[in-house]
Amino acid sequence: MNMHETVKSTYPRHPQGRPTLGRRLTGWVASVALAVAGLIASDGAQAAVPFEGCPLDAYQTIESENPADRYGLYGIDLAEGSQTLIGTLGSTAVFDPDFNGIGFNERDRFIYGFNRAEQRLVRIGSDGAGGAEFASAGPVTGLPAGFRTYVADIGDDNNYYAMNDQGSLWKIDLATNAATLVGSFTSAVGRITDMAFNPLDGQLYGVGSNGHIVRINPLTAASVRVGKIEVNPATYGAVYFDSQGTLYANPNSGEQTERIRNVHTDTPVASKLPALGRSTPSNDGARCKRAPPPVADxxxxxxxxxxxxxxxxxxxxxxxxxxxxxxxxxxxxxxxxxxxxxxxxxxxxxxxxxxxxxxxxxxxxxxxxxxxxxxxxxxxxxxxxxxxxxxxxxxxxxxxxxxxxxxxxxxxxxxxxxxxxxxxxxxxxxxxxxxxxxxxxxxxxxxxxxxxxxxxxxxxxxxx
Incomplete structure (x- = not known):
């Protein structure tokens, strides 16, 4: 049987009741998909369950001060900026103290992040901690010793793009677990603390603490300032796009989410979502970039x-x-x-x-x-x-x-x-x-x- 013939285009619901875009596997196809997920779970962990379709929510990992629940995975409603806890990620070996750099992979509908202690990618499913697992049997190959990242996203080419503390941009092939150096970030444009792919031009974007919008070429790592928004100095540790090329940026201070239009121009326009965020020493963001904004348009x-x-x-x-x-x-x-x-x-x-x-x-x-x-x-x-x-x-x-x-x-x-x-x-x-x-x-x-x-x-x- 052609499995694609049993896929129906629907608007499935998020586990918390919010709509998602994409396709729902039906009948025995869904059972097969879940069984395969169970077979590939590593280290004896419960199998991670993929997200349904292309969710409208954004997602954040937010570090807390409670060692038993060190990280929480939150769904972010981009209409209001409100946050809903999906699951705590705990303090297991999967989530070491430097876990960060998450991105949403549209191919398999999982969130990926990087574990510094193990030098391995972590895969997170729709229930958060319950099915979190290492994405490979061993460490990523080809990375420099002690590699750490908190600036990352996943491209359409099935590569996990990550920038380390030294400003080098690397890509990790999610199929082979092998890393390749792309190039060096242009340090003169200023420091960013997260980046996300813009679905309109395929470039990576981040927001500096002073409000500068930074664009990064994923093929060369060449970077440039393309505009500036008027904000209080902040660390924007979680950024993500919607299908219209609007960038959202969450400050670690817990202030309101910035919604930034026209990021590719020298005159970006920013406005704030109503709800306050959560103050945290460490967070990161991911979203299915082809999902539209969950608002009336x-x-x-x-x-x-x-x-x-x-x-x-x-x-x-x-x-x-x-x-x-x-x-x-x-x-x-x-x-x-x-x-x-x-x-x-x-x-x-x-x-x-x-x-x-x-x-x-x-x-x-x-x-x-x-x-x-x-x-x-x-x-x-x-x-x-x-x-x-x-x-x-x-x-x-x-x-x-x-x-x-x-x-x-x-x-x-x-x-x-x-x-x-x-x-x-x-x-x-x-x-x-x-x-x-x-x-x-x-x-x-x-x-x-x-x-x-x-x-x-x-x-x-x-x-x-």
Whole structure:
């Protein structure tokens, strides 16, 4: 039998009740998988059970001061930043005092970390300590003596990438247990305490204590600063990505998790998740990087829905134009109320808004910044909500008017369109946009003006 034929695409549940993405093995295939896991468990340990699919949670190993439960494996809800204990990792030989450097392997759905005392990789299953085991029969080959790492992740090539205290980047083939030196980290960019693969560009990223974002080439170890976020000095011992290339960084101090967008640019944007973390002398992070963020993810599509003038596709003096703004939730959970910016076009007056509420009122004149609120919930995975905005084109129009420009944004987290003040709503300069480069948010309707011509005719004789 072809085993792949029995795999069904589902959304299985995390052991703590959170959804995961991926595939669930069904019937006897699941039994075979668990039996194989039991056969490969080493040192007499209980067989580790793989995670189901591609979990939405991130994971942290957090060191405690209790020797009996030296490490805990926690699930991190990246919607809020809250933490749930999955299992304590104990003080067995599998977890020596320098255990660190975890990463999630998407091929076999286990978390791997490094045991310095044994110089061996440790494999952790979905129940934490219960099935933790050494991943190989002996130490990793090819590493320098006393190798230690707390900066690591696993690539798509089935290699465990780890940086040691000396700044050398190594990769360990999980199939052969052999290590290869990649190169030396560029020390001038500053120190990082964890790194993670970005699924969008395949590069490794970390966050320095001063907020610098560092990018590392996994083929050469060449590294560079690519941006900076404004943070209090901290040690970011656990970092991980989601499928959209957003980086999350947990400080060891127990402060809130930083959510960092645009990490590949020189202008990253950071915000904090609501929940506090746990203060710890040692932690590390891992996540299935192709899992989407476990949040509602909404975008706005703007179109010209209808007009009541005589010439289609043109704005005429005194005509009503109705725009349709479709809010779509491509995330994995339903949204609550959602807000976004809408610029009331210059040379128009607001007639009505339906399907949502607005900071602007009927009779307001453009150009003016409005905040539109769509009441939730908007269903996940393609659910939509529509807002209709009707404006009346000025009559008469200024002589220099050429078009009606209407702009919307996806949300109010980003700055409003240039020229508009988010606090007062005043647009000192009417914003401009180009539908060719931003077709989802920009609608430009050319004006049609009365075609007036002057002719001169001699109807009577002049003076004699």
């Amino acid at each position: 909404l975008n706005v599509l703007k179109t010209l829905d209808s007009e009541d003038g005589d010439v289609d596709g043109f704005a005429e003096p005194g005509e009503n134009l109705t725009y349709k703004l479709t809010v779509t939730n491509i995330g994995v959970i339903a949204s609550g109320a959602h807000t976004f910016y809408e610029v009331l076009p210059a040379n128009t007056t607001l007639v009505s808004i339906t399907g949502g509420t607005s900071s602007c009122a009927a009779g307001d004149e453009g150009a003016r910044l409005c905040v539109i609120t769509v009441p939730g919930p908007v269903a996940p995975q393609g659910g939509t909500a529509d807002v209709f905005l009707t404006v009346k084109v000025a009559d008469p129009l200024p002589d220099d008017a050429a078009e009606i420009t209407n702009i919307a944004t996806d949300d109010t987290d980003s700055p409003p369109p240039e020229g508009c003040d988010a606090t007062t709503g005043v647009c000192s300069t009417p914003p401009v946009c180009d539908p060719a480069t931003d077709p989802d948010h920009c609608v430009v309707t050319p004006l049609t003006l009365p075609d007036v011509s002057i002719s001169k005719e001699l109807t009577a004789g002049g003076p004699t």
